[in-house]
Amino acid sequence: MKILYFAWLRQRIGSAEETVTPPPEVTSVGALLAWLATRGPGYAEALKDLSVVRVAVNQEFAQAGDAVKAGDEVALFPPVTGG
């Protein structure tokens, strides 16, 4: 599973992109975020307030209950501020 990080999530986690293999019980966006938060202090810090974290699965906005699976491209980023 490819994980992408943008904006301050990228900075706090210290990585723009990584390939991870979560345990088999991680089948939803919510479970994935909880698992990522255990990967280190930068992750825990970046993911401590999920109200400012948005997720896209395969480039579509996704909610905590949406499914994730091996091979997906999952992106984590703050609320968007373009325009």
Next chain:
Amino acid sequence: MKILYFAWLRQRIGSAEETVTPPPEVTSVGALLAWLATRGPGYAEALKDLSVVRVAVNQEFAQAGDAVKAGDEVALFPPVTGG
């Protein structure tokens, strides 16, 4: 008093501009329109439906009750359609 006509009012009356001296009792926009309508068949035709006639006195929109006097520039035209 200078009278200007625009758009189809100009065409029906057959004049873009004329200088007139209405009788002294003509002191309002309404009275002026009534007097102009007596000046010929083109005028009567052009001024038969005042709901589609707009008036400006000295380049400001005016209503039937507003005053007119010698020396004024009075313009008669249809509802505007620019833009």
Next chain:
Amino acid sequence: MIRVQREDFDIGAELDKLTAGRSDIGGLASFTGLVRDFVGMDKAAGADVSAMTLEHYPGMTEKRLAEIEAEANTRWPLSASLIIHRYGKLTAGERIVLVACAAAHREDAFAACQFLMDWLKTSAPFWKQEDTANGPRWVEADAKDDALAARWKT
């Protein structure tokens, strides 16, 4: 700034001038009106229009446009505003009018731009005569424009 002119205008050059050297502007809204080749709401149902002639009231036109622009600047905190309106004979596809409003925030720029168009449509002394397949025809005022302008009454 307002301009009433026979000549065409260059949208890009006009908009660039409005924001040149400024860095307090967050948004620039603009509207360009063009000569449409059909009458009314529906292309299929409308008569063809090959050209139109815009008549105006020199003097009062400039005065009204300046008043309308001043009113927009009273209602919204604009960094810059512009109205250019042409007159004379224009063929289908030609530009008629350009309205642009710049502001720190986009809502103000959009609102002022729409306000200027709505007011201009209903209170600036211009009249359109269209050359249609059925002969020349004075455009009648559209009740829809009065309704749009009425949005801004305070």
Next chain:
Amino acid sequence: MIRVQREDFDIGAELDKLTAGRSDIGGLASFTGLVRDFVGMDKAAGADVSAMTLEHYPGMTEKRLAEIEAEANTRWPLSASLIIHRYGKLTAGERIVLVACAAAHREDAFAACQFLMDWLKTSAPFWKQEDTANGPRWVEADAKDDALAARWKT
């Protein structure tokens, strides 16, 4: 048409292309977003901004913009539409985004243009980091933008 690019764009050339050779267009509404040199609603109260860096999500950005543009074309009868959004480092006064909508009638052009800006602000994956006098600062999403976008929910 949508474009995501590092380079600047020429507003006049882009708008001219949109209407070139067309005579069924009555109105062209456009919005240009620029880098403002201050933070927040009030210039006097805000920190100075000398530049900003726009980060985006290549792939998803283009996809979202195309979806947003398609949605606008479903909601309004548009003759043409355009979204250009830049990324990378931009200094104060530089152009960020251009949105333009052409339609037979001005209400449709204006509404679609505002809709595109509101949706783009809240759902296209771009993030702004400002260089302020107090150091770099990630721009926070504005609740006002969510409210503006909520107008269009059906």
